[in-house]
Amino acid sequence: MNLELSSENIRAEIEQIGSRLLFSSSLEKLEKNVLELVALYPHPDVYRTAMRFFRLRENTEKLRSFGWELLELLPTDQEAQQILAESYLSERKLDKQDKKKAVRVIDSLWQREELNSEQAVRYADILEDIEEYSKRMSEKSKMSCPTEQQPSVASPTITENWDSSLHFVTLRMTKYTVQKLFRHPLKVLMLFFLCVMIKNLMTISKSKQN
Known part of the structure; x- marks a missing residue:
């Protein structure tokens, strides 16, 4: 297959879909065109177009399907990460x-x-x-906390990571304090002590830096 010609065809098809989206009276027909394009060209730009289209159509299942297809080809694509993350964060009932x-x-x-x-x-x-x-918090702490092999002066990255961890724990404490204080008092207490511990370690890191 001529890759240059294929890319030109893909761009032309995507532009046509964009134009039809503005003027089409049948979104069902346009959806069919998108699915046909995906079947014909398994290409990142095609998956991106499909992901965006089904986001507009509020079709979460297909949005995620093509979003993950895009990430399979471009694992660090920030648009796909953003759109997929928002789709999961906005849904309250996930298995x-x-x-x-x-x-x-x-x-x-x-x-x-x-x-x-x-x-x-x-x-x-x-x-x-x-x-x-707990695992993520532990990983964050290990990544941020200076070890014996590291220099005694804390780097800006370490301080930033402590601030990020503290913010995350504070959010959790706020949620439990407001919504689950009487249902999960032990968890609230554990989060409180974790927050105090992180704050103390931040103070130590900053004092070493000074």
Whole structure:
């Protein structure tokens, strides 16, 4: 197959779909065109177009399907990560398998600090539901905490990671304090002590830096 010609055909087909989207009176027919294009050209730009189209159509199942197809070809594609993460974060009833898949894309946004407070709390809920919350916090602490082999002066990255971890724990404490204080007092207490511990370690790191 002539790759240059194929790319030109893909771009032309995508442009046609964009034009039809503006003027078409039949979204069902346009959906058929999108699916035919995907079948004909398994290409990142085609999967991206399909993902965007089904996002507009509010078809979560197909949005996720083509979003994951795009990530299979471009694992670090930020648009796919963003759209998939939002689709999982906005859904309150996810099964365990979907929650595990959700973590794969939401964690990328969390690491880039692109989650708002509400999304961060929802992400913490998902981690807790699949029993990954403690593991993630432990990994964050190991990554951030200076070891004997590291220099005694804390780097800006370490301080930023402590701030990020503290913010995450604070969000969890806020949620439990407001919604589950009387139902889960032990968890609230554990989160409180964890928050104090992280704050103390941040103070130590900053004092070493100074």
